[in-house]
Amino acid sequence: xxxxxxxxxxxxxxxxxxxxxxxxxxxxxxxxxxxxxxxxxxxxxxxxxxxxxxxxxxxxxxxxxxxxxxxxxxxxxxxxxxxxxxxxxxxxxxxxxxxxxxxxxxxxxx
Amino acid sequence: xxxxxxxxxxxxxxxxxxxxxxxxxxxxxxxxxxxxxxxxxxxxxxxxxxxxxxxxxxxxxxxxxxxxxxxxxxxxxxxxxxxxxxxxxxxxxxxxxxxxxxxxxxxxxxx
Numbered sequence: 001x002x003x004x005x006x007x008x009x010x011x012x013x014x015x016x017x018x019x020x021x022x023x024x025x026x027x028x029x030x031x032x033x034x035x036x037x038x039x040x041x042x043x044x045x046x047x048x049x050x051x052x053x054x055x056x057x058x059x060x061x062x063x064x065x066x067x068x069x070x071x072x073x074x075x076x077x078x079x080x081x082x083x084x085x086x087x088x089x090x091x092x093x094x095x096x097x098x099x100x101x102x103x104x105x106x107x108x109x110x
Numbered sequence: 111x112x113x114x115x116x117x118x119x120x121x122x123x124x125x126x127x128x129x130x131x132x133x134x135x136x137x138x139x140x141x142x143x144x145x146x147x148x149x150x151x152x153x154x155x156x157x158x159x160x161x162x163x164x165x166x167x168x169x170x171x172x173x174x175x176x177x178x179x180x181x182x183x184x185x186x187x188x189x190x191x192x193x194x195x196x197x198x199x200x201x202x203x204x205x206x207x208x209x210x211x212x213x214x215x216x217x218x219x220x221x
Contacts, residue, residue, distance in 0.1 A: 006153075030207045031207045033209065033210070035210075040198075040215075040217075041215070042200060042212035042213065042214055042215050043154070043200075043210075043212055044212075045209045045210070048209065050207070087153060087154065089154075089210070091207045094206070094207075095206040095207025095208075096142055096159065096161050096206060097156070097159055097167070098142075098144060098156070098159070098202075098204065098210055099156055100146070100153050100154040100155075100156070101153055102152065102153040103152065103153035103154075105151065
């Protein structure tokens with residue numbers, strides 16, 4: 001089966017840096033995605049990792065360690081609009097099955 | 111460009127009534143298709159996924175079923191809704207191991 005864990009909630013200050021962790025135990029691995037979801041809306045794509053290492057994309061970076069079954073999403077220069085749920089998702093089944101983690105609700109405060 | 115349509119946006123149904131949610135994709139062929147359900151404040155639970163016409167993989171035993179009668183059409187159904195079927199239902203498509211694109215979602219309330 002698939003097991004993908006994230007912290008339920010996090011709070012950070014505007015302008016700061018926050019790291020959201022994701023650990024996974026899956027049968028096979030074909031890539032890891034991070035999505036952002038605002039309340040009542042569909043998720044939107046943030047980043048993708050399939051090899052170990054850091055992927056940087058503006059204020060957002062994502063890291064993957066396949067041997068440890070671990071990823072994190074790093075958000076820099078936090079803005080109030082970054083308050084949202086952040087979802088980690090893993091592809092298995094030859095890249096055909098996409099399973100999401102429990103999601104982390106991030107609250108950015110002044 | 112590719113687009114995904116999911117309807118309706120909101121739905122209120124009585125317990126015991128049937129359900130049919132439809133999702134269609136345009137601008138691509140042979141996509142992987144997914145149905146997810148999301149409870150309030152929670153992550154996305156994978157219900158069904160499909161890699162081709164008539165090929166459905168079910169992830170959790172439940173009161174729902176899915177069908178893919180055409181390459182770019184994915185339907186979520188129930189014969190008799192339960193209160194526990196309430197939630198936010200999302201359809202998505204992707205290429206193999208590729209970025210998933212989501213429909214607008216359907217908020218289902220079973221009363």
